[in-house]
Amino acid sequence: MRALLFTTGSPYSRAIRIILDELELEYEQREEITTPSAEQRAAATPTLQVPTLWDGDLTLWESGTIAEYLLTTYTNRPASEPPLVANPWRPSAEWQDKLIFSTIQTFGTAATTISQLKWTGVSIDQNAHLKRSTEKLTHILGWLEKQLEDTNNGFIHDRVSLQDIFLASHIRFIQARPLGIDLNLSNYERIDCLLARLDRRKSFLSNPVWWWEPGVVGYEADGTPKYQGETQSK
Numbered sequence: 001m002r003a004l005l006f007t008t009g010s011p012y013s014r015a016i017r018i019i020l021d022e023l024e025l026e027y028e029q030r031e032e033i034t035t036p037s038a039e040q041r042a043a044a045t046p047t048l049q050v051p052t053l054w055d056g057d058l059t060l061w062e063s064g065t066i067a068e069y070l071l072t073t074y075t076n077r078p079a080s081e082p083p084l085v086a087n088p089w090r091p092s093a094e095w096q097d098k099l100i101f102s103t104i105q106t107f108g109t110a111a112t113t114i115s116q117l118k119w120t121g122v123s124i125d126q127n128a129h130l131k132r133s134t135e136k137l138t139h140i141l142g143w144l145e146k147q148l149e150d151t152n153n154g155f156i157h158d159r160v161s162l163q164d165i166f167l168a169s170h171i172r173f174i175q176a177r178p179l180g181i182d183l184n185l186s187n188y189e190r191i192d193c194l195l196a197r198l199d200r201r202k203s204f205l206s207n208p209v210w211w212w213e214p215g216v217v218g219y220e221a222d223g224t225p226k227y228q229g230e231t232q233s234k
């Protein structure tokens with residue numbers, strides 16, 4: 001049995017869903033539109049967060065750990081152009097790869113903190129840490145842009161990497177939510193080109209980013225949000 005617990009809007013979970021599709025692995029989708037009670041979530045993970053993966057006897061949470069597990073356990077790479085990396089980290093550049101990946105996850109933490117706080121009533125202009133988190137996004141993007149070799153490659157030459165997939169998920173999450181953050185992506189040409197290429201990839205197209213804000217309780221097949229109290233569309 002393989003299953004993934006995720007919320008519809010979670011960027012970390014979207015990255016894992018993309019990787020599962022890249023590897024052509026079947027799995028049961030345990031999808032939640034909003035976060036349930038702590039007790040319900042604790043039944044899956046002590047962090048109370050998604051994604052959580054069940055694979056046979058193994059239960060894993062923390063998206064980076066899940067991603068590394070999937071890439072090292074399932075070594076078949078279905079044909080795609082450019083192909084998915086063979087290993088999560090290149091032996092010749094292990095620390096560089098891990099540093100870029102962790103920095104991308106810190107970018108994601110800054111973004112999801114801003115999002116969580118916004119929906120619990122605290123906006124960026126009301127809170128010094130959120131302002132700092134927004135500044136962090138810009139600094140990290142600037143640094144990441146310099147880690148890309150050109151506009152034709154992701155973080156690993158001629159391959160699609162975990163770094164590519166997670167950065168794209170976090171950035172598209174920020175752009176799809178009404179958070180009041182403008183990343184000015186056109187200032188980061190290499191990142192912008194990388195994301196445009198990934199948006200056209202099959203695994204990304206089959207896991208679209210959908211608009212979410214409080215009150216959204218479901219989606220039409222085309223991704224149009226359905227709101228609480230809205231009459232059932234025909």
Ligand SMILES: N[C@@H](CCC(=O)N[C@@H](CS)C(=O)NCC(=O)O)C(=O)O
Pocket residue numbers: 007009010011012013035047048049050051061062063064112
């Ligand atoms: N470090 C975790 C972060 C995951 C995370 O922040 N998940 C969010 C959804 S995007 C979540 O479950 N938030 C609920 C909470 O933090 O209580 C990972 O990489 O999996």
